[in-house]
Amino acid sequence: MPKIPPISSHYAVAGCVLSALLLAASSLSAHHANSAYDREKTISVSGTVTKWQFINPHAGIWLNVTDEAGNVHEWAGEFQSIQDLYRFFQWNQNTFQPGDEVTIVGNPDRRPGRYSMWASRVIFPDGSETDVRNTPE
Amino acid sequence: MRKHGLGISALLGILLGASATHGQPASDASPDISGVWQKTFSSSDPLVAEPPLTAWGQERFDLAKPIHGPRTTSATEANAAELQCLPMGIPATYYRPRPFEIIQLPDRVMMLFEVDHFWRIIYMDGREFPEVPLHSWNGYSIGHYEGDTLVIETRQFIGWETEQNQRWLDRLGYPFSDELRLTERIRRAEDGTMENQVTIDDPIAYSEPWTGTLTFRPRDFELAEFICQELMLSELPEMRPGQE
Numbered sequence: 484m485p486k487i488p489p490i491s492s493h494y495a496v497a498g499c500v501l502s503a504l505l506l507a508a509s510s511l512s513a514h515h516a517n518s519a520y521d522r523e524k525t526i527s528v529s530g531t532v533t534k535w536q537f538i539n540p541h542a543g544i545w546l547n548v549t550d551e552a553g554n555v556h557e558w559a560g561e562f563q564s565i566q567d568l569y570r571f572f573q574w575n576q577n578t579f580q581p582g583d584e585v586t587i588v589g590n591p592d593r594r595p596g597r598y599s600m601w602a603s604r605v606i607f608p609d610g611s612e613t614d615v616r617n618t619p620e
Numbered sequence: 621m622r623k624h625g626l627g628i629s630a631l632l633g634i635l636l637g638a639s640a641t642h643g644q645p646a647s648d649a650s651p652d653i654s655g656v657w658q659k660t661f662s663s664s665d666p667l668v669a670e671p672p673l674t675a676w677g678q679e680r681f682d683l684a685k686p687i688h689g690p691r692t693t694s695a696t697e698a699n700a701a702e703l704q705c706l707p708m709g710i711p712a713t714y715y716r717p718r719p720f721e722i723i724q725l726p727d728r729v730m731m732l733f734e735v736d737h738f739w740r741i742i743y744m745d746g747r748e749f750p751e752v753p754l755h756s757w758n759g760y761s762i763g764h765y766e767g768d769t770l771v772i773e774t775r776q777f778i779g780w781e782t783e784q785n786q787r788w789l790d791r792l793g794y795p796f797s798d799e800l801r802l803t804e805r806i807r808r809a810e811d812g813t814m815e816n817q818v819t820i821d822d823p824i825a826y827s828e829p830w831t832g833t834l835t836f837r838p839r840d841f842e843l844a845e846f847i848c849q850e851l852m853l854s855e856l857p858e859m860r861p862g863q864e
Contacts, residue, residue, distance in 0.1 A: 519694050519695075519857070519858040534855075536853075536854060536855060536856070538850040538853055538854060539846050539847065539848070539850045539851070540846075540848070540850070540851055540854075540859075541854070541856060541859070543854060543855060543856040545855075559855075559856055559857060561856050561857075561858075564717075564718070564846070565844075566718065566734065566844045566846060569844070570841060570844075592857070592858075597857070599856075599857050599858075
């Protein structure tokens with residue numbers, strides 16, 4: 484069984500449904516340097532889970548997110564492999580359910596008009612947060 | 621020709637037997653390298669800084685569109701065979717970030733890779749390579765111990781085939797041919813890591829043999845299931861060639 488406890492902390496969720504937080508670039512340890520995502524930018528989106536695909540090579544989450552103009556877009560968040568998510572964070576196929584209100588933070592697709600990101604952090608409905616980059620050495 | 625095929629029952633027997641001997645060296649004279657290991661290096665690290673490519677090798681290196689390293693290409697445009705769930709071969713499989721387990725038996729060493737549910741058998745019974753080669757994606761491996769080191773020779777790989785489906789020594793695009801003769805020298809280092817000194821002898825792709833070292837750290841993991849074909853089920857964007 485995994486011995487590493489989840490990294491959780493209470494986190495004040497901003498009220499905005501879509502906030503683009505342009506944070507300082509950090510070197511991410513994700514094993515894929517997939518050029519589709521802009522590692523220099525970090526964004527955050529909040530919405531309602533529509534789908535959770537807990538399969539390899541990378542897990543995926545989809546959220547319905549309402550933008551400032553009131554339009555709803557379905558965002559896709561790509562995570563690392565399910566073995567890492569299970570071993571280090573105890574995630575599984577039930578971690579997210581349709582209807583859950585969550586926030587995902589990560590690197591956006593480089594191309595305009597694409598609603599997808601390489602997801603690195605999640606804020607759960609109870610306010611707890613998991614940073615899936617935090618895998619132990 | 622020596623018969624070397626394994627039936628399912630024989631393989632099950634090996635695996636069941638292995639569970640009883642896991643953690644034990646094959647004999648008193650054998651170094652113990654058993655256990656679960658995971659790489660310490662990045663998928664963007666080359667085996668050596670500048671492999672001595674031949675013209676044949678350079679031409680294919682230039683055609684490579686990898687999904688790691690300085691020439692990273694979007695998965696929808698890349699030509700890495702791993703994106704078609706084809707076996708990567710050795711040493712490329714070591715570049716996947718998933719752990720693998722080494723099980724030492726008296727007459728063979730098993731490597732069980734989490735990634736793609738790939739297993740590898742290294743025959744330790746003194747046999748020679750088969751006279752009539754059966755080409756395989758991962759080659760045919762025989763081995764022996766030299767002091768604290770497991771020495772593995774692997775030949776009869778399926779080498780570079782097409783521009784659309786490329787297999788490399790790593791995840792950066794360094795090619796290999798059918799003529800690849802791979803030598804691995806694996807030992808447990810004093811700091812508890814495991815070193816694999818990999819020598820590439822491939823006169824088609826490289827002008828001279830060259831050697832790099834891969835290092836692994838022990839892991840307290842149970843190996844999990846990792847089915848590559850789930851890639852085809854993923855609805856995430858940018859996952860595989862040809863995807864919109």
